[in-house]
Amino acid sequence: MIITKVLNNNAFVALDDNSKEIIVMGRGVGFKKKAGQKVELMPGAQVFSNQDQSLNSKMKEVIANIPGEYLDITEKVVSILSKEYNKKVHDIIYVSLTEHIQSAVERYTKGFEIENPLLNEIKRIYREEYEVAVRALELIKDKFGVEFTKDEAGYIAYHIVNAELDGGMNNVAEMTHIVENILNIVKKYMNIEYNEESLHYDRFITHLKFFAQRILCNTVYNDDEEELFSFLKTKYPQCYDCMTEIKKFIEEEYMYKLTESEQMYLIIHIQRIVSAC
Secondary structure (H helix, E strand, O other): OEEEEEEEOOEEEEEOOOOOEEEEEOOOOOOOOOOOOEOOOOOOOEEEOOOOHHHHHHHHHHHHHOOHHHHHHHHHHHHHHHHHHOOOOOOOHHHHHHHHHHHHHHHHHOOOOOOOOOHHHHHHHOHHHHHHHHHHHHHHHHHHOOOOOHHHHHHHHHHHHHHHHOOOHHHHHHHHHHHHHHHHHHHHHHOOOOOOOOHHHHHHHHHHHHHHHHHHHOOOOOOOOHHHHHHHHHHOHHHHHHHHHHHHHHHHHHOOOOOHHHHHHHHHHHHHHHHOO
C-alpha cells in the first residue's frame, strides 16, 4: 500500500493494492512515515475501509485532531465488546464515542456533569452495554484521573448501542422508548414485578429490542403460525389481552401493524415472564 497522508504517529491514510482508500491505525504505524511511501501492514494494525466517504472524512478529522489517549479508550471498549461479549459495532463508534469521551472529560475539568434521565432504562434494557460502559469509566479514570458518576456510563452505553444498530442516536432513543413502554404495559396489565435476574426476563428484553428495531425500520416479520396463534389466544386470554394493549400502543404511535406471528411471540414471552415473577 502507498501512504497518501500521515495523520499522526499512530495513523495514516493509504491506497491499498486495489487503489482503494483505507485508514490504518496502530501504535507507531505513522512514525517517520511520509506521503508517497510504500509500506507493508504492521502486525496488530487496524485497517478501516468504509464506503461511506463522509464517515471516512470524519474519522480522519477525529484521528488527526483528538489526542490519541481518547481513541485508545474507544479501541479498548471495542475490544472488550468483541472478545468478551461477541458484539460487533460499526466503525462510527471511533468517531462518536471518541468525541463524546473528549467532551465529557473537558466538561468534567470545568466542573460540569450532565444527569442522565434515562439511566435506569439504559441499565435495564442494555445491560451488557452498560456493563462495558462502567468498565470504560475505569479506563477513563486510570488515564485522565477523572471519576465520573454512573450517569456518564449511561451515555457511553448509548453510544455503544448506536454503533451496534448502525443508526442515529434518535433510533436508540426511540427503541428505548418502545421497549420501556412495552415493559410498563406488561407490568401494569399483568400486575407483576419483574425478576430482572431471570432468563425469561433477559430473553424478553432481547425480543423487544429486535421487535423495536423492526418497527423503526418498518420491517415486517411473518410466519404461517395461524393455528398456534389461535391456540395461544385461547389458552392465555389475559396474556392475549395484554398483547392487544401493546398492539394498540404500537399502531397508534408508529402506525405499524403487528402480524399474527409478532402477536403470537409477544403472548409467549408475556406468559413466560409472568411465570418467572
